Amino acid sequence: MWKSKLAALTVFVLKWVLGFESVVLKASSFSCRLQGISKPPVLSKEGDFVIGGVFSFRPQVRTVEHNYTRQPEPMQCTGRLLLTGLSFARAMEFAIKEINSKQDLLPNITLGYQIHDSCTVIPMAVNAAFQLANGQDAEIVTDASCPKVASVAAIVGDTSSTPSIGMTRVLGLFGIPQVSHLATCSCLSNKQQYPTFFRTVPSDNFQAAALAQLVKYFGWKWIGAVRSDTDYGNSGMASFLRVAEKEGICIEYSVAFVKTDPLRKVKQVAEIIRHSTARVIVAFVQASDLRVLLVQLTKEPQPRLQWIGSESWMLEPDLLNFGLFAGAIGFSFEAFAMPGFRQFLLDLSATEASQTSLVKEFWEDTFGCKLQGEITQMGLEQGVRVCTGSENLSNVNSSFTDTSQMRVVNMVYKATYAIAHALHGVVCNSRQQGLPHCNKSMEVEPTQILQQLKKVNFTVNGYSVMFNSNGDPASGAIYELINWQVSKEGKLQFVTVGNYDASQPKGHEFNLSRNISWINGRAEVPVSVCSESCPPGTRKAAQKGKPVCCYDCVQCGEGEISNYTGMSNVSLFRR
Missing domain, CATH: 3.40.50.2300 (Response regulator)
Structure with a gap:
């Protein structure tokens, strides 16, 4: 957690905003408590080191009008489940599963993940960034032994540029790297503004x-x-x-x-x-x-x-x-190409789906049934169909399992691998012979991951991954x-x-x-012009207050000639 840096940031804010020059917060005297309830990740897995993920699983956010008579309710993402967001999350899970099985990349180390929903709005994305940085602790108390490590090594996401900007402005204060798979705004190439932002997608x-x-x-x-x-x-x-x-x-x-x-x-x-x-x-x-x-x-x-x-x-x-x-x-x-990814998607079982509410909702929507455990007597009386557990995604025609158009999911895959390679560069020492030695107990500061991300240069599935000085893909x-x-x-x-x-x-x-x-x-290319070309014998005359593409065709004057279509100027004809 960033307890020490959070205290330092608080001192800075008090001095800068309030003008207090003598603010001193001793480690033993500073504490803060989270108001409200922290939101758990929608998908998670324990590990020696944890990677954060922020994707959009819902299209909208539910807001409550505050009357200032009680504590405000937290924002919630609402609306139907977006399969694209679920595909991105599954691509990240797939990459981590692959990495955990490798012997040449983070051997004997288990990567975990915490994935949050931003519903493509800034407040939710920033909230996820804070939670990934600080963890789920309800109270933060600084002391001399407070570690300078964040809850996650780095973060994959977000899917859109504006939420990503909100996230990286927060994460940049603490040096926590963020690797986006789809934030394409050219503004994010500015390293003075966004020093910890990287992306696997072109600007x-x-x-x-x-x-x-x-x-x-x-x-x-x-x-x-x-x-x-x-x-x-x-x-x-x-x-x-x-x-x-x-x-x-x-x-x-x-x-x-x-x-x-x-x-x-x-x-x-x-x-x-x-x-x-x-x-x-x-x-x-x-x-x-x-x-x-x-x-x-x-x-x-x-x-x-x-x-x-x-x-x-x-x-x-x-x-x-x-x-x-x-x-x-x-x-x-x-x-x-992401070999094995489609089979990974199809191997999802009803038992696995029932373990998380997000995947459970996908399963029930896909097969039109309810997984056992939460079906009420009223539901049974209304004819709710119970999932048998034998449902098979191989028999479903869905954009979720259609991997023929794999483009952005691969950007998630590469972003996850980039973070893993950067982490490997921090906690693992190469040996001249045999496998590298990795220290799973090492306390890793995000700034160490940040420096290693600038150096990553590897190939996965035949495609090179490295970043230029702007944090953009070096491959163009x-x-x-x-x-x-x-x-x-x-x-x-x-x-x-x-x-x-x-x-x-x-x-x-x-x-x-x-x-x-x-x-x-039609096979013919459509035509879109403000004015048709002027025929021979006429010339273009600009229309006042309109773009140069808009003009009138006027007859040539005496002593003038236009001998081809679309002439703007005319030549003097000497007798």
């Missing part, structure tokens, strides 16, 4: 450039832009707009929202999109936000739009139910180009149609491997 600077090149590649000059009003959406869209402007691309509108905005604001965004003239829309939006917008867009007829998507929603199975996205294209991370960025195509059975499906490699020379980053199915299944 959005790469994706913003890729999206601009994609729009340019297909000749679209007139587009709409919508983004999540978060660090992820605002930073990513700002990077995209900077590159797009340099490429001569005009933006008809650029709007932002989040799912928690008042309904009237979401409706306003829907109306802007519905009445726009641009037929191409770039959406740098998180899936949970986009789902709220689509509900409004489907309430009224609208022109068919060509959607261009960021990685946050391009492979979101829940959005396949919205027919608006037929023909959508966008980027996702490169697919990786490779994206797959995904197209939402209608199958022969009439269902929308994700199809990889090419890739984008940022390391290739400019102009050669794209490689299309198969045909793209556009709006309504």
Whole structure:
């Protein structure tokens, strides 16, 4: 626990905020007590060393209006279980199970884990960060023997940029490293602001450039832009707009929202999109936000739009139910192989599922039954079906067990391995012959893990893992180009149609491997312009107050000539 540093931080805050210059807290006199009840992790396992995990298992947070007459109730994550969050958690469990069975990585040491739910909001993510740092103790009392170690060696997570920023601002005070699998905001590369943050996923600077090149590649000059009003959406869209402007691309509108905005604001965004003239829309939006917008867009007829998507929603199975996205294209991370992971998922039994409420809920939702132990007489009278225990995930068609689209789960896997390698560098000594010797009783300070994370360089499943000076993947960025195509059975499906490699020379980053199915299944590339090209004999005349892509076509004056389509200037014709 960080009792000593917590006391020092308290002294600093009192001096800085209150102006007390003579504050002295003796180790024997300082203590603090947790108000309320600490939340236990949703998934956990004991170990010699423990790794923290923060993922989003629920889409919303329940808040209670405070009347200041009693102690406030703690926030709770609510809503249906998100299978993506459960997949990330299981990937972390799978990686730790593999590591615990290895003899060349942390031999004779058992790794444990504590995994918390952030429900993709800052307060819950920060709360999880504090709990992972301090543990579950209700009272902290400093004394001379107080160890300077945190409850966990390091933390994997969070899934989104904004909660990750909240977490790393807290964790950075204590030097606790955090390795995210999906926080892509380019702002997190700033090591002065976020010195303990690492990630196994590329920065959005790469994706913003890729999206601009994609729009340019297909000749679209007139587009709409919508983004999540978060660090992820605002930073990513700002990077995209900077590159797009340099490429001569005009933006008809650029709007932002989040799912928690008042309904009237979401409706306003829907109306802007519905009445726009641009037929191409770039959406740098998180899936949970986009789902709220689509509900409004489907309430009224609208022109068919060509959607261009960021990685946050391009492979979101829940959005396949919205027919608006037929023909959508966008980027996702490169697919990786994780041998043994699918079997690990399928090997889950009813007995194992009943041991934790989170997995128990998944099991009951998947098979439409109730595990024994909590079924009331009323439930039996209402015809609640009891799980037999013979249910088998192999017989279920679920996105949870579909490992053909393994991308982000691999980022969790690599993040877990990176922390394990860093821990190995601290507690294990290499031997010239035989296995390394590891000290499982060693008190490890997070700053030691932090320094080792900067040095990790290993290969797992054929893929290299190391970080550059910004804490980003040293390998750069490779994206797959995904197209939402209608199958022969009439269902929308994700199809990889090419890739984008940022390391290739400019102009050669794209490689299309198969045909793209556009709006309504057409083979022709959609057209989106503010003004049609001016024919020979006319020239462009800028429209006042509008972007350069919007113009009128006017007849050439006497002594002027335009001899090809789309001329802006004309040549003097001498008689």
